[in-house]
Amino acid sequence: MATVNIRRDVKDSFYRYKMPVLLTKIEGRGNGIKTVLPNMADVARALNRPASYPTKYFGSELGAQSTCNDDTERYIVNGAHDQNRMRELLDGFIDKFVLCQSCKNPETELIVSKDEYITADCKACGHVGDIDMRHKLSGYIVKNPPKKASKKGKKGAAGADSIAGQPGQVDDEDDDQDELTRKIREGAAEVMSEEQAAKLIAQREADEDWGEDTSPEAVAARMAALGVSGDSSLLAGDDDDEEAGGPYAEFATWVKENKDEVSAAEIYKEADSRGVAKKTHRLLPYLFPALFTDKVADELPKYLALLAKLTNSDKAVKALGGGIEKLLGDDYPDAVAQTPKVLMVLYQNDIMDEDAIKHFATHVSKKYVAKDVSKRVRKAAEPMVKWLEEAESDEEESDDE
Template sequence: MAGFVNVRRDVDDKFYRYRMPILLTKIEGKGNGIKTVVPNMADVARALSRPPTYPTKFFGSELGAQTSVDEKNDRYIVNGAHDATRLRELLDAFIDKFVLCGSCKNPETDLILTKNEMIVRDCKACGERTNVDMRHRLSTYIIKNPPPKKGKKSKGGHAEAPSPPNKINGENGDPDGEENGAGSDDELTRRIKAEAAELNADTALAKEDWSADTSPEAVERRARALQSGIASLAVSNNGGDDDSDEDADSPYSQLGRWLQENPGSSAIDVFKKVQELGIEKKHKAVQVLAQGVFTEDVVAEIPKYVAIFAKMVTSEKHQKALLGGIERLAGLDYPDLVPSIPKILMQFYQADVLEEEVVKTWGTHVSKKYVDKETSKRVRKASEPFLKVTEHFRCTGNRAN
């Protein structure tokens, strides 16, 4: 039976009132299927007053590994072989970032989402409210899966709570993200600024010339390519949307024309247009954006617009639509982009917009849904380097950067 340790393992006081079970691990499987199970994750999380999914996702983020959760059977898994010592160190880091009060370091805190979707630790000991690091990938997950409020208890020992007013579409909502609100423009601005702040001026990316060619010839060339792509836009209506893409007055056609007439628009302006058309929750809008907002400089342009996709892509269907837009962008509009497919996918993957399994399915199956069969084969085959890299890092437990 597992013993107990202080929540703050740097505190040696044996009378310290805040205790938690020692994190246990169990290695299962072998080869590419090896995984680390945390059998007492629910008990540890209960002691921290956090949903067990939070530390599990934190482990996956820090280790660059896929995670899986089966709350019904209390199964919390991190892909790859990870020893208990390493996971306990990461648990300490999770506690420091998402449990301890930033002022008095007391663990008696609740996570609260503010109206502008900032995450704060509300300390019951000193009364202070301190912000968590919104740049961490777990913060994005918490926004999509907000912490429960005190009240009715769930299986994991935490209360179930209604979603806050500005909750971003996520895993706990409608699978297609059609029912929940899309969030505020202020929040989108904050995310864009936060992501921009992460860029180190000394990095190779920062040294690249990200400016778009605005010469009349370049603008005309992009307009012709986009017009051609929009004119041939062919999206299946199997997804359940009522709008017809063949209708020149459909919101998708209107969005495509607006993007054509306003190249280089800011992310805020683009998202406001999507909201104005009332399609911010539609997967087809994601495809049109992916094909229409980018140019041949897509690798450099993704950081500018990635926050829009992070907000709008809330289901596997949305991810497939994004991949369809990328397929048309590279396959039809700018064929020279095909070799850059791995870089494009990696940027969306690292921003938590695309999931490895969805890209893997897409990259290993040819489809005529968005382009002709030969074009689909060429574009999807180009994703192989991305799939090999993510598979390697998933098996080794390291993070793909």
């Protein structure tokens, strides 16, 4: 397979950082036409990044739907796109999400912090730089952080012809250091503070049954099961867990009164300062109706970055569905026809994926609104589900051809 310099602006034929030339293939016809990236997995391995990252980057830059299947290594961007254009976009991805900001070498590792910020740690020069969190792909990376590759996988990342020092490769002389680093990290992972244990138990799934016994002794036993020792009084439960709204409803009221005067970033800072941003699955059912009106489909773009940051778990995405029910079911029932358009915007911006939308449309719940209201809103989502199924059917038909 032909290779090129990872930095295509470097013309040196002896430049050691290489990657396969990105290939494209146009498939389908009409509305089902798409651009398949047959060797995206190989390109991504050379860049030491998951293949879904550049694929999603292409989709966001082109305003097109993108699909990724890591099992079959099939990566697709909807629409017909010129090969040169795709390679230019790949250069943009490399510049923003692969190269070190200091030495411009592609030996960086992406790290997602607990407060959901992304940094690029350069193994060549040691520089740690921030990744632009305003880009749509950053939200996707936060939700899908890179998995640490095994040593075997790293050595094979750039192919048999790779040169020592290439991204994703481990030199033999560094094995001892890597082994020591691994042991240190494994040891750190096993040490969980009492405060972290308290948060872990407090953030249990809403529908998970932890049993009837909530005595300090029983809580301490659950702590021991997690491999944590300490004072069980730290795990005294969340005072506002069972309140009807508590600080989340209060914050939503503040948002409703002040949203015209403050930015989305300021709303998040206020949520963080009040402590309600830590439990987004409790916040979103109140925040979503506070942010929007019956013109929600037109108002969504202003708050997409905020919603992307808050939907940091599957539970938070489900809670976002509850907020949609409250807004279009209770607050503005005459606007329920906007449900498919709202879901489409959230889908195109990687806030709700295909599975989340299908679950929303097919699982009536009385958790956030009355059951008949939930049924009406979710039934209104059927056109979106139909569109997803047709798109999937077109893809399968094209594959068969």
